[in-house]
Amino acid sequence: MYEWIKALHVVAVIAWMAGMLYLPRLFVYHCEAEAGSKQSETFKVMERRLLKAIINPAMIVTWLAGLYLAWSGHWLSAGWLHGKILLVLVLSGVHGFFSRLVKDFGADRNSRSQKFYRIINEVPTVLMIGIVVLVVVKPI
């Protein structure tokens, strides 16, 4: 059972990360489009669907399967897991921030520059590298 749940966990992680890497890229292009234009309306639909259909459910499955693995694998006192959970909490916070940005763009209320979106675009990548090293190498 453990291995099957791990497979589910990794599939959910891939879907979550795919969305978390792509959504800020959409923001980079969206902030260049004029509010009310056809292009801007298309970006709104893409962002909303990506968030609701992929990113949100994938995050829930990642968390549920990850917590099951932590409990059933007796990892709860492992240092690497504590570090990993800390980074995943930060990633979940970034996820929450992205969903606020989707709402702001949806209401034509974006106030941030393209440079800002280019920078936050890198945050999920950096967190993902740390998370994967912790769980695979288990250095602590």
Ligand code: HEM
């Ligand atoms: C708080 C949520 C999470 C918890 C509690 C959790 C916990 C775990 C546990 C206990 C394992 C099994 C480790 C083993 O059998 O050696 C695992 C595997 C894994 N997790 Fe997570 N995880 C979470 C979120 C994530 C995230 C966000 C990522 C990637 C960005 C991730 C990537 C992986 C990978 C790649 C594996 C497979 C490692 C291997 O088989 O060597 N996990 N996770």
